[in-house]
Amino acid sequence: MQEKYDVLIAGCGVSGLYSALQFDENVKILIVSKRKDTLSNSSLAQGGVACVLDFENDNFDLHYKDTFIAGGNKNNPETVDILVHEGPDDVRNIIKMGVEFDTDENGKIMKTLEGGHSRRRIVHHKDQTGYEIVIKLLAKVKSKPNITFAENTLITNIVKVNSGFRADLICENDEPKSVFASYCILATGGIGRVYRYTTNSAIATGDGIRIAYELGARIKNLSYVQFHPTAFNSPEGREQFLISEAVRGEGAYLLNCNKERFMQRYDDRLELAPRDVVSRAIILESRRTGSNNFYLDITYKDKDFLYDRFPAISERCKQEGVDIAKDLIPIFPCQHYLMGGIDVDKNSRTTVPRLYAVGECSHTGVHGNNRLASNSLLEALVFSRRATDDIKLCMEKGFAEVETADFTPDYSGAPLPHGMRTEIRSIMQRAYFVIPDQGAVHNGLKRVEAILKRLRNGHFAITRDYCECLSLATIAFIILREVDEG
Ligand SMILES: Cc1cc2nc3c(=O)[nH]c(=O)nc-3n(C[C@H](O)[C@H](O)[C@H](O)COP(=O)(O)OP(=O)(O)OC[C@H]3O[C@@H](n4cnc5c(N)ncnc54)[C@H](O)[C@@H]3O)c2cc1C
Known part of the structure; x- marks a missing residue:
């Protein structure tokens, strides 16, 4: 007897988890994660989630405009409009689900500033916002009787069958297995591991994009790769530790090898210019000075404020022998995010019927050719909820269930050569x-x-x-x- 589900969700980052939680409890779901459940780009997100929660000093038009300016006006107006207008309700919804954002002494949610934002609108949980969201949503998902959770389970391949899909898996015990699902949501994250230096976690190998490509789905703007200007500069490691944009948001200066500020040569917005502008400026400045040595300097701020506001960053820097309250932080750009991906419409439908894509593996068009800081967790929330809403509508209209057939994948063959x-x-x-x-x-x-x-x-x-x-x-x-x- 083959395992059969209504919906297969590939990935348990913020986008996969949030989609799973939008379904009613009569929908049978399988959610898989190829490694440990918390190993994802979502868990690494430091800065926060950008959204307009009140109109004191901000509004949707400003968030919309900032998103377009960062994206080089290559953004999709319809999906950006959806993002900025619907996002705040999704943020309120995850708060109801138990996610805690930092608040001031009056209990009001605090907001920070990041590069490219004209207002303080990024809500955060210290500098571990993504991890906070992941652990709270994971706990909810694991408490649902209709959701089967499979950790350390890698989807090798997905093929179309009548009224749905067959997914071939390598399970936790390395056993081969196939499962069938009427709908499939790809939430497999980014592609950072295609670079030598990246901020992305080990899971970011672009599996979902490859699977969608093999299924014939349209892939769009895959060359829209974002390089973060300020990763901690340690040439040994492949995974580079990120020094969040929020550190510049709180006033850090960028210095060249002569310990001089240099952004004035490249952009009037100085340290708070969007990421692509700052990364490019660093590369051009390195050609001008003949050195790859660059630094962030926030030593003029109060040390207690810095340790409290950036506990993970200050701790991680300390492990590298750098005290952010006293020392310059060595930085250099590295691969960070993918704006392109599996092309989807405003309801996260790919060009393959019943196949959806959400989060970093998808291309909704909201980011244009450069993502505005902290817009991706927002995108993950908004468009994974919309995928679920769309599938629910299809189900209400009466849908044909996937047809199963006996099948066990054959994984025999020669070992992969090294290198x-x-x-x-x-x-x-x-x-x-x-x-x-x-x-x-x-x-x-x-x-x-x-x-x-x-x-x-x-x-x-x-x-x-x-x-x-x-x-x-x-x-x-x-x-x-x-x-x-x-
Ligand atoms: C260091 C860092 C800091 C960031 N900071 C911010 C920030 O402050 N604000 C913001 O908005 N964004 C930030 N981002 C970006 C944001 O975190 C990601 O874009 C977003 O979390 C992606 O979520 P996701 O659910 O699409 O993918 P992920 O969270 O990466 O999850 C992917 C999931 O897919 C699973 N998977 C992949 N392939 C397979 C397979 N073949 N079989 C089974 N499972 C598979 C993985 O196991 C994992 O569970 C940051 C990113 C990084 C790397």
Whole structure:
């Protein structure tokens, strides 16, 4: 007897969890996470969620305009409108679900400022906002009788069957298994691991985008990759620790190798210019000075304020021998976020019937070519709720249930050769980092295409490693092809 669900949700970051919680308890859901339940980009989100909760000194038009300015006016007006107007109710909803944001002595929710925002509108939980949301939503999801939760379970592949999908899995015990679902929501997060240096967690290998691409879904603007200007500069680690935008929001200065402020050479908004502008300015300044040494300086602020406002950042910096109240923080840009992805409409429908995509793996068009800080958790909430609403409507209209058939995936084959992932990461780092190198893009594309062919035709065993490598090669191929074609 095959396992059958109404809805399969791939991913348990903020977008997967929030979608699962919108369904009624008569809907049978399977939600899977390929690693531990809290390992996700959502758990790493520090800064907060941008939204207009009151109109004292802010309004929806300003949030809309800021989003467009950061996005280079490449944003989708309809989805941005939905984001800014509907977002506050989703934020109030997660508060009702138990999420706590920092409040002042009168119990009023505090708001901070981040680059590109014209008002203080980012609600936060210290500098661990994402983790706070994830643990509260996870607890809710795990208490629901209609939701089956499968940790350490990787979806290798999804195929269309009559009235739904079959998903092939590698389960917690490494057993192969297939499940069937009438609807599928991809909430698999970003692609950061296609780069040598990224702020993203180890799960960010673009699996959902690869799976959607193989299903024939439209993928859009995958070359819209965001580089965060201020990751802690430690060249050893692949996962770079982020020094949140909120540190500049609270007044930190950016300094070059001569310990001089330099943003005035590049943009009137100085340290609070949007991320792409600041990242580009750092690269141009590094060419001007011939040095990759850059710093954040917030030492002039009160030390108790800094430790209280940024507990995780100050603790993490301390582990690296840097006291943020006394020392300059060494920083450099690194890959951070993907604006493009699986193309969806305003209800998160992909171009494949019954397949939805939400959160960082999706392309709703809200971010244009550069995401405004703290708009992605908001997008994850708003558009995962809309996906669920849309599926509920389809179900109310009477839907055909998925047809199952006996099937066990065959994962036998040759082991994956070493070094492919490293090579893909080096190609991407060289070719397409902040300011693209067209020659390296062209050559890299040819090499990545060859790797992809080998992976597809090499009769390799389907392992976790193979699937992630296939995803990275597919993502690198689509990005470089898009850039190469201009
Ligand atoms: C360091 C950092 C700081 C950030 N700060 C902020 C911030 O302050 N504000 C803000 O708005 N945004 C921030 N972001 C961005 C934001 O956190 C993410 O865009 C958002 O959380 C993505 O949520 P998600 O649910 O789409 O994906 P994720 O939270 O990444 O979750 C992806 C899920 O998919 C699962 N998955 C992936 N592939 C498979 C597979 N093949 N099979 C099964 N499961 C799979 C993973 O296991 C995981 O559970 C930050 C990001 C980073 C990295």
